Amino acid sequence: MAQEFYPADATILRHAASALQAGRPVWLGTVLATYGSSPRPPGSLWAWSPTLGMAGSLSGGCVEEDLLQRLQQGQFGNSPARLSFGVSHEEQQRYRLPCGGVLDILLEPLTSADLTHLLQMCWLLEERLPFVREHTGEHYRLTEPQPGEALLSLHKQGFRRVFQPQWQLLLVGAGEVARQLAQLAQPAGFEVTLCDHREAFLQGFDVPGVHIARCQPDQLIARQFQDKQCAIVTLAHDPRLDDLALLEAFNTTAYYLGAMGSLRTSASRRQRLQELGISAAQLQRLHAPVGLDIGSKTPYEIALSILVHLLQQRPQTHS
Known part of the structure; x- marks a missing residue:
């Protein structure tokens, strides 16, 4: 159907x-x-x-x-x-x-x-x-x-x-998972923005309807992704980009914070964030590894697991 x-x-x-x-x-x-x-x-x-x-x-x-x-x-x-x-x-x-x-x-x-x-x-x-x-x-x-x-x-x-304002989804880091998730999330009611300042990664990223922000993610989050109708997901596999975004994301009331990575990568990320001043209570907001555990392997499967989790966690405030 x-x-x-x-x-x-x-x-x-x-x-x-x-x-x-x-x-x-x-x-x-x-x-x-x-x-x-x-x-x-x-x-x-x-x-x-x-x-x-x-x-x-x-x-x-x-x-x-x-x-x-x-x-x-x-x-x-x-x-x-x-x-x-x-x-x-x-x-x-x-x-x-x-x-x-x-x-x-x-x-x-x-x-x-x-x-x-x-x-x-x-x-x-x-x-x-x-x-x-x-x-x-x-x-x-x-x-x-x-x-x-x-x-x-x-x-x-x-x-x-x-x-209510439209649901916003910020994807940090261009790549195939970001491409698949951007395509899936729009029919689910999200206005999608992709943030990445690395031109080599942005080259060829041409998903219709997606806003492209060529800047540092913390600046964009501080300007635009502050309220409860927002979700922020980091997909860069680069701590310099992902951690920068998450540090600012914890200052927002975004309903969903997620970071892609393995269990080992996610444990290391939590340790780094705590060393940078993020409390254990704040870290409870972070979904890492991001998405539902459906045994996903391909970019499409990973993107699908993230979208389903985004919808599951989304507050039921409007249709």
């Missing part, structure tokens, strides 16, 4: 903003609730414009197909509409929702008056600032999230949808 890639929130919001900037209408759909099994969780976004098409997903395709037909026929007016799919057995068969699932969706027509609101949301995500879009009837506002708040919560007047 082909892996499905669901765009990050920022991608969907930028898609909607682009339509409004071009003077075109756009509709924004949000999954409010699911009952039974559903392909997409509450909070999932979808945007559609007659000229730019759609971005995101609400169900995996079947519900979107129905919405497109109804939108093109002009069935929805200028007010938000709350829709349910899969309520009857006939609808479950029609939309092919699994296991008797039911889907509640809010569909919002957006106009040029909403452009500033959308651009502000895009800016907050680009600045890696979490926020809440609180919807009350036909009005909405942006507020700060509460500690531990769920991705989406319903209330009598509407709902609150938490937006």
Whole structure:
């Protein structure tokens, strides 16, 4: 089965903003609730414009197909509409929702008056600032999230949808494992950056969608990889590069720190880091050898073991 890639929130919001900037209408759909099994969780976004098409997903395709037909026929007016799919057995068969699932969706027509609101949301995500879009009837506002708040919560007047920065993955050290991991991690929702100042290693590293940083890793981490939506993995096999990155990484709140190497290499690394001032408590954060122990040998297998561990350890804050 082909892996499905669901765009990050920022991608969907930028898609909607682009339509409004071009003077075109756009509709924004949000999954409010699911009952039974559903392909997409509450909070999932979808945007559609007659000229730019759609971005995101609400169900995996079947519900979107129905919405497109109804939108093109002009069935929805200028007010938000709350829709349910899969309520009857006939609808479950029609939309092919699994296991008797039911889907509640809010569909919002957006106009040029909403452009500033959308651009502000895009800016907050680009600045890696979490926020809440609180919807009350036909009005909405942006507020700060509460500690531990769920991705989406319903209330009598509407709902609150938490937006978090996109997951970031920093790979330190170019090589075949980095290449394979960069390719695997993007469909899993990570924005991937590769850091290496060694031009000989960077030559030919051309994975689409990956940001290349030709600098020392500690400087990049201090600037860009500080929050809990980040993972930092060192793959250079060079202590001068790997250790430099890890020393700075321990100062961050990144949810995952990993270093590639054998058991012996990892033990030596821990000893070096302690001699450089990293405490035993801090070292508990380090996954070394990195990844799950699946007996991996090839670069692809090693990359796969790392990605699965990244997903296993990733906090469940949003879809």
